[in-house]
Amino acid sequence: MARSEIRLSGSGGQGMITAGIILAMAASVFEGKKAIQSQSYGPEARGGASKAEVIISDDDIYYPKVMNPDVVVALTQEAADKYCKDLKDTGLLIVDNLMVKKAPEGKFKVIGLDIIVTAAEKVGKAMVANVVTLGALNALCDFVDHSTLEKAVLSRVPRGTEELNKKALAAGAELAKAAK
Amino acid sequence: MAREIRFLQGNEAVCEGALYAGCRFYAGYPITPSTEIAEGLSASLPKVGGRFIQMEDELAAMAATIGGSIAGKKSMTATSGPGMSLKMENLGYGYLTEIPCVIVNVMRGGPSTGLPTGPGQSDVMQAKWGTHGDHPAIVLTPSTVQEQLNETVRAFNLAEKYRMPVILLTDEIIGHMREAIEIPEPGELEVIDRKRPTCDPKDYKPYKPEADLVPPMADFGSGYRYHITGLNHAEDGFPSNNGKMAQADEIRQENKVMHHYDDIVKVEEFECADAEIIVFAYGSSARSAKEAVIKAREEGVKVGLFRPLTLWPFPEKHLEKYVGKTKKFIVPELNLGMIKLEVDRVVKGQAEVVGINKIDSDPITPVEIMDEIRRSK
Structure with a gap:
């Protein structure tokens, strides 16, 4: 793995930035790879399209921004329309089936998953959609070991929500396996 | 550990x-x-x-x-x-x-x-x-x-x-x-504390420099009574309208920094030794520059990165080493060409100095710097 560029997008408040931080942390702190997380944001704190970007590499990373993502995750239609224009032809777009009615067209592969429905109904809390996303994304792309990712998730979530988040991560991985 | x-x-x-x-x-x-x-x-x-x-x-x-x-x-x-x-x-x-x-x-x-x-x-x-x-x-x-x-x-x-x-x-x-x-673990990085006076409080002069040109500084409330003013002042801290003294004091302040250039100025010189082109970059732009320099080296271009970690005082002594040897300096910065003027000042017309400038809220990309490097061949 030379350099993987990942963009996680949705609406502000969906936890995509936290998801990005967890993924980059899993790769760097827990697996010793190089990783950078960055974000761009507008003045609005909630709503509006928001994205987090992660670069994972075996080598030092100098330029910290994503240039042509290998993977884009979009949890809303607005994010899908806005953030996959520079997705590589060989790349992967992961969209939420409920929120993204019309996935943008391109040479890249598109996988639709029931991320938000799974979080709300199967795991029992819509708020953990970002952790479901992480589980699915990592199961599809193998950036880090599942156990590493779990460790990173548990290091970042509030006390008392560990079981919920473990369940969310596993549910995401299940979704991905079914879609493979 | x-x-x-x-x-x-x-x-x-x-x-x-x-x-x-x-x-x-x-x-x-x-x-x-x-x-x-x-x-x-x-x-x-x-x-x-x-x-x-x-x-x-x-x-x-x-x-x-x-x-x-x-x-x-x-x-x-x-x-x-x-x-x-x-x-x-x-x-x-x-x-x-x-x-x-x-x-x-x-x-x-x-x-x-x-x-x-x-x-x-x-x-x-x-x-x-x-x-x-x-x-x-x-x-x-x-x-x-x-x-x-x-x-x-x-x-x-x-x-x-x-x-x-x-x-x-x-x-x-x-x-x-x-x-x-x-x-870093405690003790691993040096931590310096200001010099405090050891003299009798009645003899304390808050602006009387020692050999390093720096006066010891007493904490307010520590028994050393002294006056502080934004007016030019004598060694006792009280205002003075003596122009000669004001000049000498301000020159001393300039010198307390410039005489310690080697202690203060820190620069990363990456692949500069044989460089025909040097990219002079700092802060976030230096990250793009480093990536561009590594890629250009892979293409066989003799290019280096000069990256000041101390931007002021300007690292002119470090930069002067390359003047007369390097054909071109490229200065990418997220402004319309500010530090380029300083590079110009040191280079004194002995090499081409080119800026890459952006103020559109986007970073300068490695590709933009690569393009300028390639244009130089």
Whole structure:
């Protein structure tokens, strides 16, 4: 793995930035790879399209921004329309089936998953959609070991929500396996 | 024991560096993209016996930072361009009265309120010349999250050692990105405390320099009574209208920095030895430059990176080594060509100096620098 560029997008408040931080942390702190997380944001704190970007590499990373993502995750239609224009032809777009009615067209592969429905109904809390996303994304792309990712998730979530988040991560991985 | 590895945001790393250096007082006024520094220190300073104050505005924040330092605590504030403009009057007071403190400017775009959430590097001349009058400046420009920590420690050390305000000049990209960094163990990095007087309080002269040109500084309330004023002053601290003395004192202040150039100026010289082209870059732009230089080297181009971690005093002695050897200097910066003027000044027409300039809130990409490198062949 030379350099993987990942963009996680949705609406502000969906936890995509936290998801990005967890993924980059899993790769760097827990697996010793190089990783950078960055974000761009507008003045609005909630709503509006928001994205987090992660670069994972075996080598030092100098330029910290994503240039042509290998993977884009979009949890809303607005994010899908806005953030996959520079997705590589060989790349992967992961969209939420409920929120993204019309996935943008391109040479890249598109996988639709029931991320938000799974979080709300199967795991029992819509708020953990970002952790479901992480589980699915990592199961599809193998950036880090599942156990590493779990460790990173548990290091970042509030006390008392560990079981919920473990369940969310596993549910995401299940979704991905079914879609493979 | 292995060092602790933490995944931190650039601004969070500044907080870690401040605590490591012994900062115990922060006065600030929140402003994007520096707010995380205030947030972080508001939570952590009280736990180590320090104080955090959110002041009524940027001017007061700078004044309180100076006051905290006079009271004997290592003090800092953080802001961005608009706040930096407001701090200028009191910053000048800090220079003339020789008060150690650290000011972090996380640069964003534009004059005035500008582009609040995007990066910029347009405050590099303000950092040197922003407040009126002749005065030396020490300005550090980190490029990585690790350097955000280490250079914050160095900023405090230089402030304490040379008894003056020091600016950590970073930008939105470095301030907001996250990387894994190693937290230095206590004792691993040098931590310098200001010289304090040992003489009898009645003999204390607050502006009487020692051989290093730096006067020892007494904490207010420690029994050493003295006067501080923004007017030019005699060694006893009281105002004086003696122009000759004012000139001698200001030259001494300039010299306390310039005579210690080797101690203050830090530069990364990467692949410069045989370089026909040198990219001169600092802060976030230096990250793009390094990637471009590595790629161009792979293509066989003799190109190097000259990266000042100390931007002021300008690293002219380091740069002069390459003048007459290097054919071209490329200066990418997120402004319309400010530090390029300094490179021009040192190069003195003996090489081509080309800027790559952007102020559209987007970083300069490695490809843009590569294009300029390729144009040189």
